[in-house]
Amino acid sequence: MGALKHLTEAYSTIDASFIQFLASHAIFSVEDFLVHDVHMLLASAEQLPNSDKLKQGINQLLSIIETHHQPWINGLVLLEDRVQNKHYISTGCNSFDVLLQGGLCEGYVTELVGPSSSGKTQICFQVASNVAMKSGGVVFLDSGNSFSPTRIKQIITRVSGSVENQVNAIVQQAMRNIECHAVFDIYALIDVLHQLKSKLESQVGYEVRLIIIDSVSSLVAPILGGNSAQGHALMVSVGYLLKKLADRHSIAVVVTNHMVSGEGGTLKPALGESWKNIPHVRLQFSRDHTTNIYCVYILKHPYMAYGGSANFVIP
Structure with a gap:
C-alpha cells in the first residue's frame, strides 16, 4: 500500500x-x-x-x-501464468512429489500443518537440503531454534552417495546456499522479509528458490489475543508479503503451523479462519509412532482435489 x-x-x-x-x-x-x-x-x-x-x-x-485485497485478474491470464511460469521444486521424497504432481510449486505459499513430531520440520530440512544441493538459494527463518546443520549434513550425505571427500565438498557448497535467520517475534519476521525483498529487487545475481518459516504460528499466535485489530492486520500483512515475494520472484514459500483443539476436542490448524485463506496449498501431516511412517494429506490445493494422501518415511 x-x-x-x-x-x-x-x-x-x-x-x-x-x-x-x-x-x-x-x-x-x-x-x-x-x-x-x-x-x-x-x-x-x-x-x-x-x-x-x-x-x-x-x-x-x-x-x-x-480489507486490502489484490486487484482482480482475468482467469485466462492466471491460466497462462500457471502453465508458462510456474515450476516445481522436488522435496527429495518421491511419494511426496508424486502426490503433488512434481513437488512444491514456485510462486505459491505452502503450509505444513500437524501436531508436534508429525514430520513438518523434517520435511523442511529435506526440501532445503535438496534445493541447496542443486545450487538453489534457501532462506530458512527459524523461530524456535529448530534449524539443525547436523541434520542437513546427514540428509545431504545420505542422498549424495559419494565418497567421503566428495561428500564434504557437496555439504560445504550446499551449506553456503542456505541462509538461516533467527526470528523470535512478528516484528523481526517482517523486518527480515523486507530486507529479503530489497535484496531480491536490488542485488544483481541474488536469487532465492525457497523460503521456509518454521514456524509461522509461533510468531503470529502471540499477537492475536483478544480482539486486537493490530494483531490481525500484522498477520494479514505478513501473508500478503509472503505471497508477493513468492509470485514476483518465483519462490516456493513453505511455512509450518501447529494444531489446536477445536470443537469436540478435534485438532485443527492454528491461527483461525483469516489465516486459512493465506496459503495457496495446505498439507496436513501425521505420524504412526509404532511404524515411524508419516502421512501427508491434502487439505487445500488450487488445482488438486481435497483428500489426496501419501505415506513416506524420513530416514
Whole structure:
C-alpha cells in the first residue's frame, strides 16, 4: 500500500494533521504503522486536543489494511501464468512429489500443518537440503531454534552417495546456499522479509528458490489475543508479503503451523479462519509412532482435489 499520504484524498479522517501526527512518531508508510505499538499511538493521541479525530484515523487505517485485497485478474491470464511460469521444486521424497504432481510449486505459499513430531520440520530440512544441493538459494527463518546443520549434513550425505571427500565438498557448497535467520517475534519476521525483498529487487545475481518459516504460528499466535485489530492486520500483512515475494520472484514459500483443539476436542490448524485463506496449498501431516511412517494429506490445493494422501518415511 506504500506511503500514507496517498490515502488522504480517499479518506477524510486521514488528513494532513493525521499524517503529521504519524510523522511525529516516524510513521510514513503502512509498514511503519504495522510495526508500531498501536496502544502507545492511541495513548499519545489521547494527550492532544484533536484526540477523537486522531483515534478515528488510527481505526480507519486499521480497517483499510484489514480489507486490502489484490486487484482482480482475468482467469485466462492466471491460466497462462500457471502453465508458462510456474515450476516445481522436488522435496527429495518421491511419494511426496508424486502426490503433488512434481513437488512444491514456485510462486505459491505452502503450509505444513500437524501436531508436534508429525514430520513438518523434517520435511523442511529435506526440501532445503535438496534445493541447496542443486545450487538453489534457501532462506530458512527459524523461530524456535529448530534449524539443525547436523541434520542437513546427514540428509545431504545420505542422498549424495559419494565418497567421503566428495561428500564434504557437496555439504560445504550446499551449506553456503542456505541462509538461516533467527526470528523470535512478528516484528523481526517482517523486518527480515523486507530486507529479503530489497535484496531480491536490488542485488544483481541474488536469487532465492525457497523460503521456509518454521514456524509461522509461533510468531503470529502471540499477537492475536483478544480482539486486537493490530494483531490481525500484522498477520494479514505478513501473508500478503509472503505471497508477493513468492509470485514476483518465483519462490516456493513453505511455512509450518501447529494444531489446536477445536470443537469436540478435534485438532485443527492454528491461527483461525483469516489465516486459512493465506496459503495457496495446505498439507496436513501425521505420524504412526509404532511404524515411524508419516502421512501427508491434502487439505487445500488450487488445482488438486481435497483428500489426496501419501505415506513416506524420513530416514
